[in-house]
């Protein structure tokens with residue numbers, strides 16, 4: 001890992017949440033980060049804002065000034081909107097007159113009601129992360145990350161699988177439920193499912209860690225890692241804060257997904273840099289042309305997922321993968337040597353052939369295989385043939 005150096009930084013705190021006011025930070029800065037522009041640096045501070053120089057947490061409900069906090073979030077939403085991002089990171093109608101606890105307990109009105117499920121998930125995630133950060137400050141996570149076993153090569157595993165089978169490499173998703181489909185599998189044993197996927201020929205696994213909407217957990221991720229399943233693991237989360245990257249890595253993830261619909265370019269850039277520093281592979285997920293164009297404008301992106309499910313409406317349309325790979329976009333992706341992952345709504349060999357034809361080298365599949373009594377067989381049915389690794393090579 002890159003050597004970290006420390007610097008003291010004092011800021012004009014106009015764009016920093018109130019919990020950070022009057023603090024001089026001492027935080028690690030990698031050589032890559034020092035060269036970045038001022039805004040990037042502010043974002044980095046935001047990610048590290050909840051710790052004083054001794055590493056103690058300085059966030060806490062009692063110290064949050066909701067009025068200033070709201071102003072900061074509102075200006076973040078304005079920046080995001082200029083990039084075509086519709087998802088608001090916080091309720092927009094201003095702070096409640098009194099601080100009444102987390103988002104769930106705030107009085108609902110037209111303005112502070114989420115407009116769609118993705119917005120609701122993000123607002124809840126914000127609260128969840130703030131609470132978790134208080135319990136596990138960044139300095140303790142950094143120690144865990146330093147002592148974690150080396151990450152596995154996520155992209156290497158995808159490439160090897162594609163070369164071996166001549167078909168898109170499978171990222172098989174371990175998820176119990178989803179907001180659009182409800183519970184997918186009652187008898188859900190994450191480790192058994194992970195082993196079955198591996199035996200069926202999955203190159204990598206995706207593990208849902210969101211508890212509220214997907215009934216997942218970081219314990220599942222850790223359990224799969226500790227059970228010795230060799231596939232690299234993607235932590236399937238809604239990342240809204242760089243703290244979550246360290247958390248995922250500390251829990252055994254080899255890769256994380258960043259959702260372009262909720263993260264402005266600047267966040268994607270600096271989070272990608274942090275991931276590189278701590279050894280995580282980044283999968284950036286896009287769902288329309290605007291998001292694809294934004295991500296193709298960012299350097300250093302190696303893996304792009306095209307989601308066939310619109311996260312705002314839940315509509316699934318696998319032709320989305322084809323649409324986003326046509327013409328100049330496809331050309332640019334090939335020039336940049338980016339691997340594209342076709343995501344969601346893939347059920348049959350015809351679906352797999354369709355997205356392969358469109359240009360993907362990997363697919364991310366959950367529902368169609370997790371629902372099968374035997375997920376190993378489910379994989380063979382999805383591909384229309386056995387793609388498992390011969391036992392002599394496994």
Ligand SMILES: O=P(O)(O)OC[C@@H](O)[C@@H](O)c1c[nH]c2ccccc12
Pocket residue numbers: 173285307311343344345346364365366367368
């Ligand atoms: O279960 P499916 O339709 O095969 O989809 C899997 C995966 O693509 C999906 O879970 C997913 C991809 N990106 C996401 C972002 C948020 C929530 C869910 C997702």
